[in-house]
Amino acid sequence: MLIVGGGGCGLSASNFLSDHGVGHLLVERHADTANVPKAHYLNQRTMAIFRQHGLDGPMTAQGAPLPKFGALRWLTSLGGDRERDGQLIHELDAFGGGSLRERYAEAGPVLPVKLPQVRLEPILRRYAEEQNPGRILFGHEMTGFTDHGDRVTAEVRDRSTGETTTVTARYLLGADGGRTVGQALGVPMQGVHGLLDVTTAYFSADLSPWWREGTLLTHFLNAYDADLSSNLIEMGPTWGRHCEEWVLHFPPSDNLDEEFVVARIRELLSLPGLELTLHHVTNWTVEALLAERYRVGRVLLAGDSAHRQPPTVGLGLNSGIQDAHNLAWKLAAVLSGRADDSLLDSYEDERRPVCRHNVDWAVSAAQHHQMMLDGLGLGPHAPAGRRERMFASFFDPSPLRAVVRARTAEVLDTHRAACHAHDLEMGFAYEDGALVPDGTEPPERAPMRDVYRPTTRPGHLLPHAWLSRDGERLSTHDLIGVSTGFVLLAGPAGKAWCDAAAEASEKFSVPIATARIGEGAEYADVDGRWAAFRGIGDDGAVLVRPDNHVAWRSVRARENPAGLLAHALSRILDRQKSGAEIPTR
Structure with missing residues (x-):
């Protein structure tokens, strides 16, 4: 078995296959695991899968427990000294936290965990290398492959030496984000390629004087400038008020110069004097795509190679890990001779409809969130005059304006389709x-x-x-x-x-x-x-x-x-x- 890709999906597949006794080789073109946080929410089903394979302990130890992330918040800004700076607009229990905890605790033997990929992948790699020593090859890229009908041959190049080796495997799993395997197969990705452009900054700073603990994600709805909409996520390694690392998503900018981005972070957070260290900044595009096929002959696709969706609802990485889990036992059964090769056809039959629903749901949730804010007059696309009147009304202390706040709360509570989606996480069939x-x-x-x-x-x-x-x-x-x-x-x-x-x-x-x-x-x-x-x-x-x-x-x-x-x-x-x-x- 050959796995191409050493991200969350590929490394999970390696661990699962090792537990099933399947010999395999994993190649990853990067020299190391992820250097940016990326996905950060491991839902209840995914944590149960890791628990089944004895991997949940280190993830729970390093990750944030529910009391540290089980809420979603909308604020006017993080800091600032203007009249409407630092004001709470709404708070919603999320992803098993707060009032949801008992319901989640009844549904499974383990609860969700917040653990960014930059911390998850080293755990998965360490266990993969322990179980399959010498066959987890980072810094190696597959340069081409051929499906011969009864086997797959692939050319693998060591990027540090340039040496090329021919690998023969019964099956090939493409978990490389769609960079090579899916394209080489000619499998179309169906859907919308460019939903939204986003700039993401990964940085370190002490935000303890302003941070409200227990938040998975904080949306900032600026009361003064619609272009200053953004959201902030804590990324550990300490969780809560004294978190050291952060990710800030904001409207796209062509200028990724460090001086400009640092100034932009300070502006978005309304903290002009904030000391920070910028680690990484990138522009990226939100997509809503599903591979037309998950299997072509002896080649299978999983994770981002098979589906990509908005980060709303946190289904991307979780779906990829669940792909690998679905496939691992089937590969083991086929490779051991206990099952016919046709069992592998059930992988696409089962996972593709589930992932189609996940992609569609994530798009719907993202669109609803934007329309909800604009409809209330709080979003960046609401007319400027309306936005100004809404913010003024919302924070007016008079009893008459209490109805504005109550109505706003009820509307924002409909976002539970994104952050209370327990049935989406556990009830898929x-x-x-x-x-x-x-x-x-x-x-x-x-x-x-x-x-x-x-x-x-x-x-x-x-x-x-x-x-x-x-x-x-x-x-x-x-x-x-x-x-x-x-x-x-x-x-x-x-x-x-x-x-x-x-x-x-x-x-x-x-x-x-x-x-x-x-x-x-x-x-x-x-x-x-x-x-x-x-x-x-x-x-x-x-x-x-x-x-x-x-x-x-x-x-x-x-x-x-x-x-x-x-x-x-x-x-x-x-x-x-x-x-x-x-x-x-």
Whole structure:
């Protein structure tokens, strides 16, 4: 296996493949990991994936916990001594923080973490190199490749020496942001290439006298100059008031000279005397793109090579890591001979519709945020006279103006579709792929995607519930390890299904662990959450894939359970048999 690209997606894929026992080589053209923060929010599903692979500990240790980032704020400015400088316009709980925390805590064994890529990628690289020594090659670029039908050959150049090596692999994964692999395949990126131009400055400064702790992102709506709209994000390594590093996004500027950018930062923050060190400044374009295909022969695309979206909702890096997680167990099953090559077709069938929805949602959320501000008269595109009147009305202390503030708060609260999107993070489902549909309808999704409804319907994420066995507390997600195996979860009267799983495991040479949950079974349902969401009777069963998505279920006991389960597993592992009917006996 050859991975091209050593960013968050490629390094995650390396770690997951190593855990599945898949030999691979990773090449990355840069000499080191990211030198700018980039993405910084690891959502609950992504953190659960890292937890499954034993990677969550260092990320939680280095990252910001929810109390340090679980809010979104709109301010007039950070500092300044003018009448309306430094004023709070609105605050909204976000991404599992504040009033959302209990809901998120119930939904998974781990909570979201804020950890910028500049700190995430070194963790992923360190673990990747430990598991796959000598085969994580930074400073190496792939200069070309050929798909021969039964293998891929690629030319890899050491950028420090110029030496070129030919690499032969069964499959190639393009996780290079679309720079080489996707273009070489001729796979079109469909969508909008230029939604918005942005300038980003990465700098160090002491903002402790002015910073309000607990903010993921702060939008500045300047009361005096519409061109001074911007947003500020803390980037660690200390979190909270004494954070050292920051990223400021602001309207595009052709002048990236250090003196100009430093002056611009001071102006945008209304801190004319601020001492700061500028690390990096760049202009970039927000895109909304989806690859037409995720697989061409023996070449697969993931991460930014397959999809790019506005940073709103924080889905870009998370989607890429989830791509890698979806693909890793399938590659392991195919390369070990346990599954047909057609299983890899399910990668596109499953991930592309989810990522299409993510891209569309991110665009919608970004557009809504802008229209919402302009409609209120607070945004940079609102007429100047209206903006001036709105700011004056908003901060007028008279009782009559309280209604202005109340209405503004209600409108800004609709931004929860971007920062309360729990169902978008956890509730996505695969409707077609390596699964056996059972004919049931999915749970109704809340229009704002702010309510996650767990279910064991095939294609959905296995609901999290706390279990107990011999005094040990563990999540249902802990029953699925990092190997290529499946797990069958049965009710307390589901012994026949467990016996059937043992037969199917031997027949297909696929590890299938079993667990009966409920009263009198080996696993106790600690707080009744499993009973609430299991979707099966005491004699039913749920088959779960190595990526914690449900592959098949039977609500009740059935005749010939061994035959039924074997047929279901055959359909899951061989997409060429996906149209076959499951026998009833």
